[in-house]
Amino acid sequence: MPPDTALPADELRAWLRLVHSPGLSPGAARRLLAAFGSPQAAVAAGPGAWREVAGVDAAQALLQPSLDPDALFDTTQAWLAADPARRHVLTLGDSAYPAALLETADPPLLLYAQGRIGLLARPSIAIVGSRHATPGGLDNARAFAAHLSQAGLVVVSGLALGIDGAAHEGALDGANASGGGTIAVIGTGLDRVYPRRHHALAHRISEGAGLMLSELALGSLPLQHHFPRRNRIIAGLTLGTLVVEAAVQSGSLITARLAVECGREVFAIPGSIHSPQSRGCHQLIKDGAKLVETADDIVQELRLPAPGVFATAATPPSDAADAGHDPLLEALGHDPVTLDALSARLGWPTAELQTRLLEMELDGRLARLPGGLFQRRGAG
Numbered sequence: 001m002p003p004d005t006a007l008p009a010d011e012l013r014a015w016l017r018l019v020h021s022p023g024l025s026p027g028a029a030r031r032l033l034a035a036f037g038s039p040q041a042a043v044a045a046g047p048g049a050w051r052e053v054a055g056v057d058a059a060q061a062l063l064q065p066s067l068d069p070d071a072l073f074d075t076t077q078a079w080l081a082a083d084p085a086r087r088h089v090l091t092l093g094d095s096a097y098p099a100a101l102l103e104t105a106d107p108p109l110l111l112y113a114q115g116r117i118g119l120l121a122r123p124s125i126a127i128v129g130s131r132h133a134t135p136g137g138l139d140n141a142r143a144f145a146a147h148l149s150q151a152g153l154v155v156v157s158g159l160a161l162g163i164d165g166a167a168h169e170g171a172l173d174g175a176n177a178s179g180g181g182t183i184a185v186i187g188t189g190l191d192r193v194y195p196r197r198h199h200a201l202a203h204r205i206s207e208g209a210g211l212m213l214s215e216l217a218l219g220s221l222p223l224q225h226h227f228p229r230r231n232r233i234i235a236g237l238t239l240g241t242l243v244v245e246a247a248v249q250s251g252s253l254i255t256a257r258l259a260v261e262c263g264r265e266v267f268a269i270p271g272s273i274h275s276p277q278s279r280g281c282h283q284l285i286k287d288g289a290k291l292v293e294t295a296d297d298i299v300q301e302l303r304l305p306a307p308g309v310f311a312t313a314a315t316p317p318s319d320a321a322d323a324g325h326d327p328l329l330e331a332l333g334h335d336p337v338t339l340d341a342l343s344a345r346l347g348w349p350t351a352e353l354q355t356r357l358l359e360m361e362l363d364g365r366l367a368r369l370p371g372g373l374f375q376r377r378g379a380g
Contacts, residue, residue: 015039017065018039021061047059047063075219096120098120113190115211116211124238125155129277130277144298153179157184159195172210183211214230243255
């Protein structure tokens with residue numbers, strides 16, 4: 001049975017004003033809470049006390065808020081009342097507030113949650129990566145997430161396109177009675193879904209084996225500065241962060257750096273030396289991240305019990321068993337390759353080669369990449 005997280009109306013109203021008054025920094029809000037002991041007392045203290053404790057800017061933000069506190073309170077109350085069993089507002093002192101976040105330097109003062117709130121108390125792993133993932137990267141993200149979820153780990157990611165979405169899908173597929181599932185930490189209010197094409201996935205998470213989580217007020221838009229703050233929650237919630245694919249300059253590497261700052265483990269899947277989406281992972285490995293090839297590598301590093309499902313690699317079934325009998329698969333190798341290169345390797349007529357490539361693409365064994373390149377699915 002989920003914990004009772006309902007806040008009294010006066011306490012909720014005070015928290016919303018303290019946390020969501022534009023111009024009032026998290027640091028200033030913490031100083032006010034520390035000085036007065038509760039959000040109600042902090043809000044009631046008045047301008048003189050606000051200035052003395054948190055400064056002129058904080059006092060001005062509370063005195064003349066640009067966000068209507070009454071409207072925000074009414075919106076939040078209505079949102080909670082629409083599904084009280086699955087919708088929650090958590091504060092730092094709440095028993096359901098994730099303990100792992102309390103250990104970080106900048107824990108959110110307030111969290112909005114929708115779905116299975118009990119997932120916040122379970123061991124979790126972040127899986128992040130490129131929005132412009134390769135087919136092989138997407139396959140790896142789904143497979144690793146499914147196997148880690150089957151092992152009882154909750155998979156945390158950011159609901160973005162590419163690796164994030166694949167990780168959520170895999171975790172939902174792998175969830176079972178013994179645990180698993182997924183948490184999506186988003187950069188908008190929980191009454192919005194971004195990107196829009198993940199609307200169905202967000203619904204599947206919040207209504208199934210998952211939880212939607214945000215520190216942003218209802219109605220908040222997907223503004224650029226929201227996402228680095230979201231990443232610190234992803235890193236702080238978890239035992240470690242797995243980066244599946246990432247360019248050298250990417251938000252995934254920011255999440256990995258934040259994980260290191262939180263004292264968490266960082267894992268990376270290596271890939272092709274020719275793929276820009278592998279360079280970020282290779283850089284992480286050079287910097288000390290743990291190279292992983294199977295989900296069991298992560299389970300062993302985290303010292304979790306490894307069930308029988310990890311006896312084999314947590315990657316999609318490949319065509320390795322058939323490679324010795326299929327010259328086209330041998331010629332494709334595991335790196336992206338052009339039609340001309342394949343033709344030169346095989347000596348086949350172009351028309352015959354194009355027909356075979358199309359058959360493999362339709363069978364889901366091959367992906368056609370930008371720039372006229374082809375790659376086996378499941379390749380690094």
